[in-house]
């Protein structure tokens with residue numbers, strides 16, 4: 001995993017000022033996969049978040065033969081995929097982020113096969129890929145498991161003759177929908193995908209693919225139709241703002257009683273989370289591409305049920321658990337998407353929180369106060385929630401295993417410091 005990353009936060013500062021919301025992690029990753037489908041030209045992605053998952057995706061694009069240049073200061077990624085030469089997604093890179101699996105459709109179309117040595121992502125309990133595999137098979141691919149040279153299992157997907165068909169997701173899987181759309185984009189004939197995901201990032205990726213020449217309709221309706229085309233061209237595209245980064249900064253204002261201007265944020269993308277945060281006591285004012293948020297009264301307790309978009313995003317469940325520790329009464333959280341996303345509760349307990357977990361339900365007994373402690377980020381959103389808790393805690397909080405946080409949030413310490421927080425990032 002490389003060096004240990006730690007964040008140190010001293011709580012008690014009210015945050016105030018203007019912050020730039022990064023481009024969306026969960027939009028740019030499928031876009032990097034999509035850009036590998038263009039057999040000539042250079043794809044230019046703008047507003048790219050400078051996060052570890054993007055760095056891994058760039059390494060992975062190079063491992064399969066693409067030329068990829070990440071211009072960090074310009075937040076621009078340039079990809080030339082004219083000469084892909086390896087179908088293997090090597091474990092040492094691919095097992096570090098979930099988005100690696102979004103490279104599969106490009107490898108199937110360009111090289112006729114994909115070899116998966118590992119798929120990463122946050123450890124949130126069971127994270128199956130059966131909707132992806134079943135969909136690829138329905139398009140004509142074969143999926144087999146074999147033993148690799150190093151003794152570890154490998155999944156081999158062979159494209160065969162990819163033809164359109166009727167596909168479905170049992171539940172509207174985010175990356176599942178993206179992978180099936182990309183696999184269908186260059187398949188012969190028409191594909192219908194039922195129960196497709198509605199997330200804004202899925203729609204942004206459809207917009208990119210359409211600009212590349214793909215024929216896709218029905219995005220945002222749950223039924224997506226893809227008419228296969230012969231080739232896709234490299235284009236320029238600006239990545240949408242990250243709604244989870246937005247939610248975390250909204251909650252940074254909430255937990256410190258601050259007021260912030262979030263440049264690039266879109267309140268609509270928060271779905272039900274916006275309403276829940278209003279119920280807790282936040283005030284929002286969207287002015288063009290700037291979202292103003294402030295809290296001037298006490299935090300009220302909340303009832304949260306995670307759901308697919310536009311329901312309450314599971315990626316904001318951990319941050320709101322941290323926030324609800326300070327609410328004036330008990331809050332109830334029901335995690336419906338992932339069965340292992342409550343490791344945060346033990347860490348918040350070390351900071352003085354009172355949380356009861358029962359399966360996928362948690363009761364946060366507010367009002368309480370938080371005190372600084374040494375805590376561990378078990379996954380990305382656990383990391384952002386612990387930073388929020390640290391901002392409100394008395395004394396110093398040290399967050400270890402914080403590579404996870406860096407997987408999804410860019411320049412966390414710098415952006416929070418500019419708003420008045422006392423936070424530093426350290427590496428061994």
Ligand SMILES: CC(=O)N[C@H]1[C@@H](OP(=O)(O)OP(=O)(O)OC[C@H]2O[C@@H](n3ccc(=O)[nH]c3=O)[C@H](O)[C@@H]2O)O[C@H](CO)[C@@H](O)[C@@H]1O
Nearest residue numbers: 026098099126127128129130131132173174175176315337
């Ligand atoms: C890179 C990326 O975009 N990651 C996001 C994506 O993850 P990801 O795309 O992995 O999440 P999914 O929407 O696929 O998963 C949702 C649920 O469906 C289940 N499932 C999914 C696929 C499948 O083939 N079989 C199956 O059973 C999963 O186990 C999970 O319980 O959506 C999640 C839910 O919004 C977010 O938390 C992640 O940040």
Ligand SMILES: C=C(OP(=O)(O)O)C(=O)O
Nearest residue numbers: 098099121122315380381
């Ligand atoms: C679960 C997450 O990401 P991934 O799917 O990349 O693990 C996340 O962003 O919180």
